[in-house]
Amino acid sequence: MVVPTKMLGMPLVARISERSPGLFNISLSVILFLFASVAFAQPDGEKLFKGNCASCHKPDKDMTGPALKGAVARWEGKGDIHAWVKNSSAYLKTGNPYATELFNKWNKSVMTAQALSDEEIDAILAYADAYVPPVPKGPDPTTVTPEGEGSNWPWLVVIALLLLVVGLSLSGVKRSLSNAVREAEGKEPEPDMSFGQRLRNWAWHNKAAASILGLFIVVFLILKMWDAAWVIGVYGGDEVPHYKPEQPILFNHTLHAGKADKGNLAINCQYCHSSAEKSKHAGIPSTNVCMNCHSAVNEGRTPEGTKEIAKIYAAVGWDGKAYTGKPEPVKWVKVHNLPDHAYFNHQQHVSVGKLECQECHGPIDEKMDVAEQWAPLTMGWCIDCHNTKDVKMAGNGYYDEIMARLEETDMGHAELKKYLDDEKISVKELGGWECAKCHY
């Protein structure tokens, strides 16, 4: 009797699978698994949204532009939403009635053209549609576990394992079939083996493949565990959700400190955080600082904004003309929380180190309507920068002074002077990795 798979011209896969059924099934699983990982790497709607749209849109609330949730449905059959997002003013010229109505409804404010592909726009709109407002978080950043993009990987592992199981059970089915054939030919059937036995059997006969697969899994898990350990209980960076507590007054950093050419007020950070330059703390401004402007500016950009400004008046006891009532200080929720055993000083970094606020606080003036913790604030983060950052020597009064004194005294400081002379020296070389510099 001729077994069909032995026919001439049988497909290559069938030939491979016959020679080494276990290896075939497992390589199939691995290929499918890798394929699945690639399939997951679609454009990241949330990131694209935050980078390009969040200055004007919220997923679930109207802002400068309408809430994007449901936009796809609103455009269904009425126009080309991709063309609109790419260049809304060009699209308006087509005379599309829905677009025209939208434009008029939103005070004829023009949406900026967006250099994005259709897939990227779809990803953004899908993100907006799926958006669920976050549950308000308490001030303790250690109680919320990271979530989001990073969390695909457990699923990938589950899928890979499932495929492995399916692969091995298929090889069982194949065995039953071939046993049926053997029986028909009057031969002894192959011994029946459990799943574990089959796995061991396969590994024994394919040692190289088994060790490579094993190594792959182990390395993968270690890398993932390392990643997870690095971010446990932490917020910030590009991978981890940012800690962003709700504040008693919705103070908008982008609006106040953002660039003027984007329609913002471009107020200098230190106008409000004036002690950053000269003390440990940057400080939070008192409502009197707000009143320097808001005694005159009593209207925001939206009715909600105006209501928020009224809260400043309640806090300082202002009735629109004079201070009458009792002031009630605003209780801002602290966003950054270093543990007590770690010492951080703004003056050292802002005045001496000449670092921009944004190097540690991120694009707060570009895309943070609500102040959020952007950097992870782990020890790894501090010492990583101290290792790579060159101290800015040129034109820095502090180091000019040191150089002058070294030249005056010339008491065996040749080494140090050489260090300082080449104007390239990391914070680490100056002692920025000494435990006691950062720990009490």
Ligand code: HEC
């Ligand atoms: C500078 C502000 C601004 C930016 C940035 C911006 N938009 Fe808009 N968007 C608007 C305004 C304003 C409208 C209302 C229509 C109008 O007046 O042009 C709007 C309307 C829309 C609409 C139609 C909504 C509806 O209800 O039908 C969509 C969809 C949209 N924007 C998507 C996006 C996407 C996606 C991005 C980011 C890639 C983006 N917008 C970036 C201001 C902006």
Ligand code: HEC
């Ligand atoms: C008009 C005043 C004002 C300006 C200008 C301003 N801020 Fe703020 N900032 C505040 C207020 C009020 C808070 C407290 C409320 C909040 O967290 O949103 C705050 C909070 C912060 C926080 C979080 C503090 C915490 O609780 O840990 C950071 C970081 C910050 N600002 C950085 C900046 C930077 C960087 C700039 C310049 C790009 C800037 N601010 C400009 C008023 C201002």
Ligand code: HEC
């Ligand atoms: C080298 C990194 C770094 C730089 C540069 C930096 N900050 Fe900070 N900032 C921090 C850290 C870390 C904290 C948390 C401190 C704590 O909890 O004790 C913080 C906290 C704050 C706070 C909360 C209140 C406080 O003082 O603890 C404000 C406001 C703030 N920074 C504003 C600024 C402004 C404005 C600038 C620029 C002038 C700036 N920061 C530059 C790292 C930095």
Ligand code: HEC
């Ligand atoms: C240097 C001037 C200035 C200072 C200081 C200032 N603001 Fe404002 N703020 C403005 C202006 C101007 C607007 C209105 C912007 C507009 O309508 O385009 C505004 C708008 C607002 C709004 C409404 C935002 C919206 O979305 O409509 C709030 C809330 C607000 N400010 C809170 C504060 C708080 C709280 C402080 C103090 C920590 C403060 N501002 C300090 C100038 C200032």
Ligand code: HEC
């Ligand atoms: C973005 C880079 C950067 C980050 C992040 C950073 N630092 Fe620094 N740090 C510097 C620079 C630059 C200096 C050197 C200033 C100088 O002396 O010129 C410095 C100096 C210091 C010093 C003084 C060192 C000395 O030799 O006197 C201490 C203490 C310090 N940092 C603590 C911290 C802590 C704690 C953190 C984390 C919470 C941190 N830094 C995060 C850049 C950074």
Ligand code: HEC
């Ligand atoms: C540049 C500043 C810096 C230096 C230098 C530094 N640390 Fe840290 N360290 C920190 C910060 C900031 C934290 C808090 C991190 C957090 O809460 O995630 C920390 C946390 C720790 C913790 C964890 C404590 C806890 O509550 O979990 C230990 C232990 C520690 N440091 C030991 C050391 C030792 C030992 C050295 C010297 C070899 C050292 N550190 C040098 C900034 C520093």
